[in-house]
Amino acid sequence: MRQWILAGLAALLPVAAAAQDSRLQRMDSLDAGRQWEAVGRLDVNGEGFCTGALIAPDLVLTAAHCLYDSRTKERIDPATIEFLAGWRNGRASAYRSVRRAVEHPSYVYDGELSTDRVRNDIALLQLQRPIRNTTVKPFETDERPRKGGSIGVVSYAHDRSEAPSLQEVCAVMARQQGVLVMSCDVDFGSSGAPVFSFEGDVPRIVSVVSAKAEVSGERVSLGSALAEELTLLQAQLTGVATGGRLPPGVGRVKVGEGRSSSGAKFISQ
Template sequence: MISLWSGTVAFGQERDRLDDRGELLGWEGVGRLDLGAGTCTGTLIARNLVLTAAHCVVDDASGEILPKSKMRFHAGYTHGQTAASRRITKIVLAEGYQTLRNASLTQKVMTDLALLRLDREIYSTEAEPFRVHSDTVQSNKVTLVSYGRGRNASLQRESGCRHKQTYRGGLMTFDCDVTFGSSGAPVFTRIDGRLRILSVISMMSRDGSEKEAIGMTLPGVVSDMKREMRNDAARTPVSQGAKRVIVGQRSNGGARFVKPGG
């Protein structure tokens, strides 16, 4: 688990707590993902699909997916109120996340994504999904919307933080303020007046007085996970008497940041 830097906010960054329903308007698609042993942030990208970080839903010690029965997605959660709450019925991890245990930092971040299928669709009257950005980055100004330790009862919106750099392989760095519970949080860019998800927060690092929130490019990985989710739904159910091997589950563990280089 990494140590977090707690210095001053860079000039131009603004933090807003979305503490009531009026302030939350338009952001209901971002929600708190309760895991039974912790929380993360997740984002609705379709009426029944939530995007978050893979390490939120995988036990760090065993590499096994945490029990879905303990997970709940609360869209637009604020002070005990939620626009919609749903259970999780299926989890698809980015290819390689469970097998690249000794991978490079870039490989770890690029595969630190999970797609969660909800037990019921969330209606348009409750929350609207956000689209994933699939073009070049037009501006380095981004907005982070997240929950986190010490502010887990309502969303925090940080506007004016910056996309610092995209490295070869797709690793992206930002100067946004993140903490425990911010894992899986969406980083938004604005295109023609519309918000698009540019990245998802995977980890945080610091180097002296400099902090970086680290995420990944999304289009290819998210498309593959959606395809796997559709393929799974289309598969013929297992016939009576047959057995399907299911990934073992364990109740211990929870979401945490990954320590860069560790």
């Protein structure tokens, strides 16, 4: 997003050596980016941007910290966020404003960087209207990849904000407490970028870029957990939309309410 966390994470050691990574490929043409039109730029409050990916016609997956103002620490009004699907050189395949947004129930924005914060750094945005465009096909999701597995990332960043870039090969260097330590090349603006596994017939999202960090002097990227956490988010979003009760263990997060014993802030159900 607008501001990333750079820190030494000694707790994540040891880290396996990375495989030979591919270089970032900027996808300036429609042909080059045709398979990736469901990845888009999230313009946030007119002041910055993140990366997000469509996983259903009306749902965008991104990082939870993209929903917060880095200066005030306050949650941003979702109505000020716009998803630009396949944004490339001044044009998008679809433009949608955001109706509502939910983050992981245990995510706390004002905490220091930790495995808990990174692991829970995911959010779902529900769009005002579904995207019904044959060129913008939502991605499937899958389990987290194994350590040593080959992955890829499609992202925007501060110095490549006008077109998405694909890194087709990078590696899972370690898996620690639900956090993926990756060799993928990310920077400011890549927050929320989808991490793909290419095993099988189609690319599937297996994580979301949360932060960049240093481990033993080596620059790495950190990815959030996805499998069970995504199910919680979908249930949470359904509960917010209907006003109904949520499944046990799923809470609605809001700044300014009481803290649970885990440090998360919840609204009473």
